[in-house]
Amino acid sequence: NIMEHKQEAKNPFFRVVDLTDDTEDPAVWGKNFPVQYDGYMRTVDQVRTRYGGSEALPRTPDDADPRSIVAQSRLEEDPRLKRMWAGYAFSIDFREERGHAFMLEDQTFTARHQKPQPGACLNCHASTYLAHKRAGDGDIVKGFEKINPLPYAEARQLVNHPITCIDCHDATSMQLRITRPAFMEGIRALKASQGISNYDVNRDATRQEMRSYVCAQCHVEYYFKGEEKRLVFPWSKGSKVENILAYYDEIQHKDWEHADTGAPVLKAQHPEFEMWSQGIHARSGVACADCHMPYQRVGAHKVSDHHVRSPLLNINKACQTCHNWPEEELRERVYTIQSRTFELRNLAMDALMDLISDIQAARAAGASSNSIAAAQDFQRKAQFYLDFVEAENSTGFHAPQEAARILAQSIDFARKGQNALRPRTETASRN
Amino acid sequence: NIMEHKQEAKNPFFRVVDLTDDTEDPAVWGKNFPVQYDGYMRTVDQVRTRYGGSEALPRTPDDADPRSIVAQSRLEEDPRLKRMWAGYAFSIDFREERGHAFMLEDQTFTARHQKPQPGACLNCHASTYLAHKRAGDGDIVKGFEKINPLPYAEARQLVNHPITCIDCHDATSMQLRITRPAFMEGIRALKASQGISNYDVNRDATRQEMRSYVCAQCHVEYYFKGEEKRLVFPWSKGSKVENILAYYDEIQHKDWEHADTGAPVLKAQHPEFEMWSQGIHARSGVACADCHMPYQRVGAHKVSDHHVRSPLLNINKACQTCHNWPEEELRERVYTIQSRTFELRNLAMDALMDLISDIQAARAAGASSNSIAAAQDFQRKAQFYLDFVEAENSTGFHAPQEAARILAQSIDFARKGQNALRPRTETASRN
Amino acid sequence: MGAVVKRSTIAGVVLGASMGLALGVGAYTFIYAKGASYFTDDPKACTNCHVMQEQYDGWIKSSHRSVATCNDCHTPAGFIGKYTTKAQNGFWHSFYFTVGNYPDPIQITKRNRRVTEDACRKCHADIVETIEGHDPEGNRTSCTRCHRNVGHLH
Numbered sequence A, B: 001n002i003m004e005h006k007q008e009a010k011n012p013f014f015r016v017v018d019l020t021d022d023t024e025d026p027a028v029w030g031k032n033f034p035v036q037y038d039g040y041m042r043t044v045d046q047v048r049t050r051y052g053g054s055e056a057l058p059r060t061p062d063d064a065d066p067r068s069i070v071a072q073s074r075l076e077e078d079p080r081l082k083r084m085w086a087g088y089a090f091s092i093d094f095r096e097e098r099g100h101a102f103m104l105e106d107q108t109f110t111a112r113h114q115k116p117q118p119g120a121c122l123n124c125h126a127s128t129y130l131a132h133k134r135a136g137d138g139d140i141v142k143g144f145e146k147i148n149p150l151p152y153a154e155a156r157q158l159v160n161h162p163i164t165c166i167d168c169h170d171a172t173s174m175q176l177r178i179t180r181p182a183f184m185e186g187i188r189a190l191k192a193s194q195g196i197s198n199y200d201v202n203r204d205a206t207r208q209e210m211r212s213y214v215c216a217q218c219h220v221e222y223y224f225k226g227e228e229k230r231l232v233f234p235w236s237k238g239s240k241v242e243n244i245l246a247y248y249d250e251i252q253h254k255d256w257e258h259a260d261t262g263a264p265v266l267k268a269q270h271p272e273f274e275m276w277s278q279g280i281h282a283r284s285g286v287a288c289a290d291c292h293m294p295y296q297r298v299g300a301h302k303v304s305d306h307h308v309r310s311p312l313l314n315i316n317k318a319c320q321t322c323h324n325w326p327e328e329e330l331r332e333r334v335y336t337i338q339s340r341t342f343e344l345r346n347l348a349m350d351a352l353m354d355l356i357s358d359i360q361a362a363r364a365a366g367a368s369s370n371s372i373a374a375a376q377d378f379q380r381k382a383q384f385y386l387d388f389v390e391a392e393n394s395t396g397f398h399a400p401q402e403a404a405r406i407l408a409q410s411i412d413f414a415r416k417g418q419n420a421l422r423p424r425t426e427t428a429s430r431n
Numbered sequence C: 001m002g003a004v005v006k007r008s009t010i011a012g013v014v015l016g017a018s019m020g021l022a023l024g025v026g027a028y029t030f031i032y033a034k035g036a037s038y039f040t041d042d043p044k045a046c047t048n049c050h051v052m053q054e055q056y057d058g059w060i061k062s063s064h065r066s067v068a069t070c071n072d073c074h075t076p077a078g079f080i081g082k083y084t085t086k087a088q089n090g091f092w093h094s095f096y097f098t099v100g101n102y103p104d105p106i107q108i109t110k111r112n113r114r115v116t117e118d119a120c121r122k123c124h125a126d127i128v129e130t131i132e133g134h135d136p137e138g139n140r141t142s143c144t145r146c147h148r149n150v151g152h153l154h
Ligand SMILES: [Ca+2]
Pocket: A052, A053, A054, A096, A097, A098
């Protein structure tokens, strides 16, 4: 065993095959990097934590959907979500997310396709680097522009894998690199808003930043812009919730019209990067990979654990390198933060339901269009703020106080919306 | 120089005088401990931080109040406070708190005495250890019971100093000890609620706990119970805001009746210990004294900085021993937390003002007593929660997410109170 | 009665066997991994086990690099204390290193933290005298609560 250790120390890896910028199949990369490959393959595991991870639920495959195992339905867990998203694809099917291994099939078979979806969806659910490269004759931005507007089913033919090694790594140096045009553009806009012009992420980012940026290619709020369905990260005014809402307000974007109220509403989606940015860990230079892909010792080496998952399933490596507390105590710290977030999330959800009921009732009673418009605008705000935390997958951990702040604002918006429809009982108002 | 250090090292202090359990005058203690005494005397300094510290404002002394310098008036800074406390002594005079040196004179001369106050007030504003001991013939609990119900002016004659050495230290061993009956009883009730029976703080607390408990004798929420005006810390159901409100609800206690609305309301006061208990520093074993009285090197020794003050005026010693960040960065971290808290505090304050206006209007319009009672109960809740953060002097720093959670709840209570008075516009409510 | 005897006999046999195994691996480890250097004060002795590399690297960056070596902090004062601690630690070190089943990141044990906290006081008695002076036994200040980076800067 020691013999083996000494041996390993001399050979960081065996170059069994030559990898090129066109090697897509992770199994081939795995020949050179068996440990990383092994971890990568284990993202099929499904283990539930109190608020995260995922549960493996059996289902009977059918023609439309051959999956025999899915994650739990969030809509069934909390039916208020259906009403929150009434009229939008999310009210049809929305499940707890699970490991990277499933990203392509979960997207392919979600019932959300009952509403037609574009090829742009694939940016975050498949290994698109080579698809983009091919479609753009070597220019990934051109390829990106070509594939985005295609109908989903058609675009789906152009990809073969969920995210693979080549989406995060340069094949010859193994260095991290950004492969997604949407992030290159998004981060450039964000930096510009901070006074840094002409930011080129693959040129200017530090290694530690890259350990978060590779994740921020997908774990972010987004929308599809215009007829070209260009995938855009709405950060040109900043990446805090109020900056993003201001962006959407300015371009008068709506994701859909709410079925019960007619309000022009927005859905926030997995703003992990944005939320993490407001937290103490980001401020202290702790990257996504530090917690979700911590170094692990394998023989004499340290390798990044490519089994990307909830850190609560791996507290020892994910947290104890920095925090000298027992595992149980660290778990309790996380749960304390998450249960506060969950408490406020429920409060905000109730407030939003109340507002939706009030708008419905006011419309039925023929209330003035002014007051209804005011209430609808409050709904838009309350909904987006609430969704920003609800859709963020750490249940507040990535930025505990910021998550609570956003939910407090959401509650205020929803309740003010109700006020807009409920005049005071008297006529002359006194101060 | 080294000789000198060696010399000092052998004599951690020169026992110039003999201190006994009856030595009250800090100047006498100061003969043995000149460095600590020196720091103690410097609590007269007044320096403002963004949200804390205090500002030295000149005033013209008059017969009623001989002070020539006071701290800024919080009521003038934010007139909403006056309305929040309408009818209560706090709406008359409420200032930013300043250093320990001023505690006795600030209490003696506050215009809040326009409403009669009891001797119980002195527990936290004077060196009461010997006063209690004398009044109780050696039994401080008896003395405490005797002095509490006296009229303030009469009790005031029995004390001579703001807090002094003997209130925190045992005169012979210099160990920390608890001298306040209210805390002995309060912490026993709190521990009982956690399943620890018969807790005797001076017997059972660890040294590190004592470094917070000595402060928790005063920096806590309190009320005066019954005719005996016994000073009580309402912790028998726990020390979180909901536990304390449940306690007051159970005994149907109110601090006063709100002048504008008639609601039976409560005022929270400086719950620093309660809030800190919910934060990550408490959880990590970091005591009040670690930040507010950090060790400093003096010659060959270390001494606790007895210049108790805002840690932001002493970041180097207060924070940098544990946090390896530049001073500017640490200050920014605190300000980020505080500005989120302040944003929500203002939101909650506006919501409460709106509710007060609505109740006033509804009473004027002769609304049903049921709906008014419901709204008043919401006011009681909203007010207490908001005040719990407003009165807590760290502007959220001691427990950032908890402070935000409490404010979010406060907003929800206030806005729901408005709803209780504002029926929907239609008749038949749907869904 | 008989049952009890029997059970403890089995326990004894199992314990003896595993001790033997452990000593065996221990000896192998000791020679191959240059274990003899373990008895010196040379910090490199500790890093012969490459699993300790991280602590070595951290120590190199720490403020104590030029004033204290591993043994100054991780062994008690005095010859006997030093070598019993070393023997005890050495045994477990070899055992875990060879078997490969230890917490990663490595965490100091309660006992050894106490040893280390004593070590602080060996050198810094003067300065902490004031704050320690009135302290009842068994209820002392933890130095590493504030100075967690003095030995190892990570
Ligand atoms: Ca999940």
